[in-house]
Amino acid sequence: MKTETQMAVNSSGSLLDQYLVIQVADTRYAIKLEPIREIVIVPKVTPVPESRDFIRGVIKLRKNIITLIDTRKRLGKQSLEEMDKALLDMLKQREAEHIEWVQTLITSIEKDTEFTLTTDPHACNFGKWYDSYKTDNIGLSIYLKQFDLPHKRVHGVATRAIHEKKMNGAEAALKVIDDVRERELKQLQLLFDGMQDTVRESHRELAIVIERNESLIAITADNVSNIFNFDEESLQQSEMKDSNQFVSGSVNHNDEVFLLLDLDKLVDY
Numbered sequence: 001m002k003t004e005t006q007m008a009v010n011s012s013g014s015l016l017d018q019y020l021v022i023q024v025a026d027t028r029y030a031i032k033l034e035p036i037r038e039i040v041i042v043p044k045v046t047p048v049p050e051s052r053d054f055i056r057g058v059i060k061l062r063k064n065i066i067t068l069i070d071t072r073k074r075l076g077k078q079s080l081e082e083m084d085k086a087l088l089d090m091l092k093q094r095e096a097e098h099i100e101w102v103q104t105l106i107t108s109i110e111k112d113t114e115f116t117l118t119t120d121p122h123a124c125n126f127g128k129w130y131d132s133y134k135t136d137n138i139g140l141s142i143y144l145k146q147f148d149l150p151h152k153r154v155h156g157v158a159t160r161a162i163h164e165k166k167m168n169g170a171e172a173a174l175k176v177i178d179d180v181r182e183r184e185l186k187q188l189q190l191l192f193d194g195m196q197d198t199v200r201e202s203h204r205e206l207a208i209v210i211e212r213n214e215s216l217i218a219i220t221a222d223n224v225s226n227i228f229n230f231d232e233e234s235l236q237q238s239e240m241k242d243s244n245q246f247v248s249g250s251v252n253h254n255d256e257v258f259l260l261l262d263l264d265k266l267v268d269y
Helices: 080-111 125-132 138-145 148-168 170-202 263-267
Strands: 018-024 027-032 036-041 055-061 064-069 206-212 215-221 223-229 235-237 247-253 256-261
Touching: 018 206, 018 215, 018 256, 064 206, 080 125, 080 148, 080 170, 125 148, 138 170, 148 170, 206 223, 206 263, 215 263
Parallel strands: 027 256, 064 215
Antiparallel strands: 018 027, 018 223, 036 206, 055 064, 206 215, 235 247, 247 256
């Protein structure tokens, strides 16, 4: 029986010269289509004690128990789990900085000292990250946009509070700050707290099931984009060293370069 992957091959070429393009971290790779039997969203993974670090565990597909290789780790890249943890740890620190920022503003009003922290929402650590962070994930992008207004309003309260103090005294200024702390700062905190679920849900990591030596093994991919028929003239042998032992070459297709993954080496351990 043909799998969905096999049926996706266009009529202009056979499975033997077709390649599937996959995304792993920030790199796109091409892998031979012929041994691929199925592509599914990664199901529940059962860890295997004392296995190699790139072995995510085993997955169950129908009656088959299949070893799942973490392609990111196999290629020496940061795993999705590690990447997510680093992102969430960073955002937790940015949340703490904004709580401290508001408290510092309160202290400066109460003690009549100069407030020296930035009032520019683009100049704080979170603002710099927020302005530069790019993602192709629509759900994550929409979620992040919710930070924009409350973040700007939190930083904007400093100028308002300092002006209010000059005009009406410290008590009036503290009231302005308290209003923002109860609304916009709490909104920011809720958004920061919700990032863990949002980041987790934004990933739809795929398991690519491969038949090898009459058995099945799976590798992970962040995404799959297309199936191409690469002609021999476009294929180039790799001149890369041991650090890229799983890359057998590259291919130029429509002015895009894809690295060719050697599946046999990738799943051989």
